[in-house]
Amino acid sequence: MESHGLSKPFVALVVALYVFLLSPLAITLAISFSNDPFLGFPPEQWGTRWYGVLLGNPRFLAAFQNSLAIAATTMAVGLAAGIPAAYAIARGSFPGRDALLALFTAPLLLPSIVLGLALLLVFSQLNLASTFHGLVLAHLVVTLPYVVRIVTVGLSTIRPEYEEAAMTLGASPWRVFRRVTLPLMVPGIVGSAALTFLVSFDEVVVSLFLVGPRLTTLPVEILRYVETRTDPQVAALSVILIAITVALVVLIERSVGVMRALGR
Amino acid sequence: MSRITHTLGMAAFAAALSLGAAVPALAQEPSGEITLNAYSGIFQDNYQAAVVEPFMRRFPNIRVTYFPGQNSAQMLGQLRAQRASPQSDVVIMDVSVQRVANDEGLFARLDPALVPNLAQLFDLARPAQEGFGPAVTFDHLTVIYNTQTVNPAPTSLRDLWDARFRPSRLAILAAPDIVGLAFTILVNHTNGGDYRQNIDAGIRRLQELAPSVQTWNPNPDPYTLVVNGTVQAAIGWNARSQLYATQSQGRLGVVLPQDGSAFQINTISLVANSRNPRAAQAFINYAIGPEAQKAFTERMFYGPVNRTATIAPEALARTAAAPENMARMVAIDWALVATLRDRWNERWRREVIR
């Protein structure tokens, strides 16, 4: 028996489980360097042909731009609406704050497929289906719970004594917020901003109900592509997306720390 | 009588137009952007190359965006959701679904002055409902098989029930897809049933096929699965089958089943409340015109809808229009099928798919 109960068979089992967990990503990386016109492993020819095809695919490029714009707008509006709400819940003294927090978190519990259908019903009446505003609104519902939750938790870990001390020293409430509270909130805000962006950028099921001829998102285009064709182009695209995501995560880790950013 | 003279007149008018004579019939050239909603995959690739791009070269002021849809039903759903402000202008979809959209007012009637090529259509291609969109392609159901693993080749639908396809050697697109519906009608027919009465005989027989079916939802499509050997045989449409047969250098074999096949008609329609009906109808006119019909048929082997299109004989022989092919078609009243579709779909899901 080794120290800490890490016997060899146990370590071997854990290694095998990691192989299982990471195999789809590893195989996607490998197949993206296939030059075959179809999906098969191992590829008959290796190369970067599909990266070239991908870069010349205007549909993926247009969808990528849409998804970026939607994610950025969702992030901006989500923070603008979510931070004040979180502040009111954490620092306010009105009754029913727990209920409010529960209400803001409730959309998380709604299955995406149900939310997608519900939004389709409403948006088709209001002419919001397949519009930029409609998709942003849909993504806001999906991401707002994260913002409110994370920022509220972040605020609850800031000791009110700091704010009170600043107040006693004669600072105005706005000045206290700007100089004391806000800087302490930064990790939570950055974390929820990143999460909002990533969740919106990856959202597929709700969007599937709401995209249309003039507006489609990258994840939906990827799903459509996987459903109608079998070639390694999506693998090449996935590798690029994973690289962007990793870069983003590393950037956040460098600036505030992932775990801290997620409010844990 | 008057109808014939009218038709002749229209034909002459259209001929004059297509000859490039300077006819100042249209007050102004249509321009702007339109969105075409039609099938995805290789249909899109070939339609874009054979029809959409030549059209845009002919009408440099019109930009056509091709938005692919999964199938006709999904396109109908989208039209409904966007009823008040539609995002597409022209839709290519199956005739049975088009009928529903016509009845719901989702499609608009065409202006014959803007779509003069209507006069050149075969009778079968004329709009089923007066004034609405006409047919744009003809196709028929085929049996496809992998020529390297299947020997002897199947010759009829009946052969799919052979023990050699068990287990899981087939790919069949289930209802409500049109393939599933047409297959139901044919199987029902070859087993002595009449789909207008009931499809009990067909459903019973399809149940027996279930063990041979690997997938009821072939991804990305049945042709690819046959070519790459995932399944040995499948049901498909002639045009795509022919294209894959050529592309795979004969690895995919195409059979017009001896015990019967069925026509499939794609229609082209103008969306009601389109933002640019002029450009949309210019496109429809071009799509059913001789040039586009010739190009698309020779490229993808859909049967032409235009009488005046001169198509290479070797291409025509591979389409539904070949006389020996026409003889085996089982007549289907797609308008009636549209009303039975939901019920059949329920039966498929409950009794057939396993």
Added chain:
Amino acid sequence: MAALLVPALAIVAAAFLYPVATLLRMSLNEAVSGGAIREAWTIANYVGFFTDSFYLELTGSALLLAGTVTLTSLLVAYPIALFLYRWDSPWRGPLAVLTISPLLVSAVVRTYGWIIILGDRGAVNSILRGVGLAAEPIRMTNNWIGVVVGLTEVLTPYMALALIAGFGRLDRAVEEAAMTLGASPWRTFVRVTLPLSLPGIMLGCLLCFVLAISSFITPRLLGGGRVFTLATEIYEQSMLNLNWPLAATISMVMLVMFGVTLVAYGRLARRIG
């Protein structure tokens, strides 16, 4: 202070409460053949759902799928979480991040990866053929097995997240103390470690079960059209059959199932915690 809540409340009201109310209303309408909708106040759709053996079977198999996937995710994630809890190394943190990192990659892409791995011409069958274990490819896609494997991998990071968080609250000294007192490793695990990790297990199972019940992408891409879940059924009815009232009804049934699951979880958690 209350004014600060207005924007967020407006979003939740417009794009959450109102749509869900509309969905409930839609489930009481009547579907007419061909996809038309007749306004009505009827519970016929619900009666139809609960008296139709097809839907009851579908619900049953969806629950079975969700239960199976929850269990397999637990079996995959638990050893990993236990390892991270016991491993005394500076690499523990990075490895924990690696464990949940698949969450950053879309489920579509990961399912696509499984198609490449499990397909007839995929990696597993290539290896089996290469070593002469199977002349014919073994079928692992277009069926239940493919969906279970794919969904397990898609949901394991959630389970791992809950378990790691749960283990994080435990003190490693507890295990060591039990061993010092002479308990065998197995006994230590069963009597000490496992009970202490129960809250994490329960949270992980709740998360996975709920996500599995509403899973859509993986069954659709790996199920070959024969693995029905409530979610695929909602999509099929709303987008392909255009029966919005029925789709809304199934959505409502799903929401009630969610509610029941949450209440049951709450009760259990209180009893254990």
